[in-house]
Amino acid sequence: MTTDASLSSLPPAPSWAGPMLRGLRRVGRVLAWTVLTIAALATVVPFLWMLGVAFRTPADLYSDPSRLWPDHWSVSGFHAVFTQLPFFRLAVNTVVFAGGTTVLLLLIDSLCAYALARLKFRGQNFVFWTILLTLMVPFQVMLIPLFLTVFHLGWLNTFQGLIVPRSVSALGIFMLRQFFVKIPKELDEAARVDGAGPLRIYWQIILPLARPALASLxxxxxxxxxNDFLWPLVISSSTDMRTLPSALTLFSSTSGVDHAALMAGAAISLAPLAIAFLLAQRFFTEGIAATGIK
Amino acid sequence: MAHLADQATDAPARSRGPDRRSRGRGWRSRFNPAYLFVAPAFLLAAVFILWPIVQSGWMSLHDWTIGDDSHKWLGFGNYTELWHDSRFWNALKVTIVYAVFVVIGQVAIGLALAQWLRRTTWYTMLLRSAFFFPTIASLAVTGIVWKFLLDPQVGLVDGWLGKIGVHSQNWLQDTHLALPALIAVGIWKNFGFSMIVLLAGVQGVRQDLIEAATLDGAGAIARFRHVTLPALRPAILFTVVIGTVNALQLFDLTYVMTDGGPLFHTESIVMYLYQRGFVDFRLGYASAIAWVLFLIIIAVSVVQLRMLRFRDDD
Known part of the structure; x- marks a missing residue:
């Protein structure tokens, strides 16, 4: 079926098909599209298998691990993950950590980027080049002193400990600054003539115009x-303050782990991003391709 | 990073003297509101980015162990200890082997797919999404899934290999198979990223040049080598540098899938840093490892930038 569908949208000839006969070329194309389709399926098989195991009972899994789908569907895995782990709490932690940090970061970064791109102040170049320099430093260099700082503040196992140190990003400031610079200056001038101050220009002109960049960021x-793993692992060691990736990892290494529960947990933890990706693929691909963050 | 470096050249306009509007108007002339906009980011960055960088450099020069408050000055003692630490050299080897294979794999597969899927139809878009999907998933969570996929008792991999008569392997417990298995998962996780970056490059190749080359009698391989590849250089450079920087920071996968085992065969630099810092609490020594990693990343990036930018033989 898939090859049929692809025939209607044939790509240009594969490079190796070169000067071969037309018929042979057609066979080659069909073959190549078949291989591509199989490769695409193979790429997502781990996720399909994960879903399958989430719905299987242990007996079903051990009887034939090579099947993707269960013989008998069972939701006990989804039930078990909530009883064997404080799963609801973990999900809330992850939402608060990822959501809270991102909102704060967007605000703080965009304020700074606005000043760098649209205002003039002494030390502007110093701030800009400092940002560029810190971009190159891997996170592991800061990790140990950050751990000590959070410890001395008494913030281990707290949301502020997880969120505040991550709420400014040099890359974010840089990205937004590059975008803000391109917005026509005449808009600010006009607003200024109408008596708007810098805060109003930032909030009512720059931010609305920068929506695509803000969405990507x-x-x-x-x-x-x-998806972060190392930072929550270091900062939150108590069961109640973990985020999903680190909690599931620790759960996975306990002996006699319930496979269905673990895979159900994994599936739920992947679901929000998977759904967001299906709805707004462009923001993912453009943002990731531009920054290399993943 | 190449991207960033290119864009960085249009640095902010050098201050052209004081703002005309604010000159000589009471307190406003003395206080520039721009500082209010910069202040939150600057204060946070000072405490949580700049100071930690300085502090970790400082700590790496001390015997800074939790539970011992003497913080004895060692000079470069931690670094010389590191030089003689065979476990560090092993971690360095593991990390480099992983990085080399993953980057080559992800860029090669990404390039082939970008070339194949360069037309935009509903079907190529569907395939692209499938190939890109692993990129957005958590490395730790996919690591958990792969750990069970590779499990000899309940895993799909051995289940399917068993069907074609291949004996089941204890992939992650075998000293010869564990690192190759991690490399395979690393490539699977990252080739979609390279594909997307290279796709933009492939779509930017000028079709008239391809046609001209065809008219001149250039074969498919010659066209790819002399027209497509040179045009792709910035995109390849970007994905190679970013891919390498990422791979050199290998942690999540090995922590989740093998815990550095069997017998340290998959212990990466960051894994070793984590061990020394957060298990043994030797924070000074772990900081020295972090700085060595930083220097390695800088050195490798510089070499790659030079090699890929200045090799102009085609």
Whole structure:
């Protein structure tokens, strides 16, 4: 069926088909599209299998692990993940951490980017180049002192400990600044003539015009934090304050783990990003391709 | 990073003297509201980015162990210890092997797919989404899924291999198979990223040049090598540098799937840093590892930027 469908949308000839006969070329194309389709299916098989295991009972899984789907569907895995883990709490933690940090970061970064792009002040170049320099430093360099700082503030195992240190991003400031610079200056001038101050120009002119850049930054930052592992692992060691990736990891290494529960947890933790990706793919691909954050 | 470096050249306009409007108007002339906009970011960055960078450099010069408040000055003692630490060299080797294979794999597959899926139809878009999907999923959570996929008892991989008569392998417990398995998962996770970056490059290749080359009798391979590849250089550079920087920071996958085992065969640099810092609480030594990693990343990026930018033989 898939090859049929693809025939209607044939791509240009594969590079190796070169000067071959037309008929042979057609066979080659069909073959190539079949291989591509199989490769695409193989790429998502781990996710399909994960879903399948989430709905299987242990007996069903051990009897034949090579099947993708269960013989008997069971939702006990989804039930078990909520009883074996404080799963609801973990999900809330992850939402608060990823959502809270991203919103704060967008606000703080855009304020700074606005000043860098549209205002003039002494030390502007210093601030800009400092941002560029810190972009190159890997997070691991800051991790240990950050852990100590959070510890001394008494913020281990708290939301402020998870959120505040991550709420400014050099990359975010840089990205937004590059976008703000391109907005025509005449808009500010006109607003200023009408008596608007910088805060009003920022809020009522620049931010609305920068919606695509803000959306992209929101999506990639939210994704990066939702998926983040090392930072929550270090900052939140108590069961109640973990986020989904680190909690599921610790759960997965306990002996005699319930596979269905674990895969149900994994599926739920992947679901929000998967749905967002299906709805707004462009923001993911553009944001990730531009920044390399993932 | 190449991207960023290119864009960085249009640095902010150098201040052209004081703002005309604010000159000589009471307190407004002395206080520039721009500082209010910069202040939140600057204060947070000072405390949570700039100071930690300085502090970790400072800590790496001390014996800074939790539970021992003497913080003895060691000079470069931690670094010389690191030089003689065979476990560090092993971690470095593991990390480099992982990075080399993952980057080559992800860029090669990404390039092939970008070339194949360059037309935009509903079907290529569907395939692209499938190939890109692993990129957005959490590395730790996909690591958990892969750990069970590779499980000899309940895993799909051995289940399917068993059907074609291949004996089941204990992939993640075998000293010869564990790192290759991680590399395979690393490639699976990242090739979609390279595909998307390269796709933009492939679509930017000028079709008239391809046609001209065809008329001149250039074959498909020659066209790819002499027309497509040079046009793709910035995109390849970007995905190679970003891919390498990411791969050198390998942590989540090995923590989740193998815990550095079997027998340290998959212990990466960041994994070792985590061990020393957050298990043994030798924060000074762990900071030294972080700085060495930083220097390695800078060095590798610079070499890649030079090699890929200045090789102009085609």
């Amino acid at each position: 929101f999506v990639i930052q939210f994704m990066a934090l939702w």
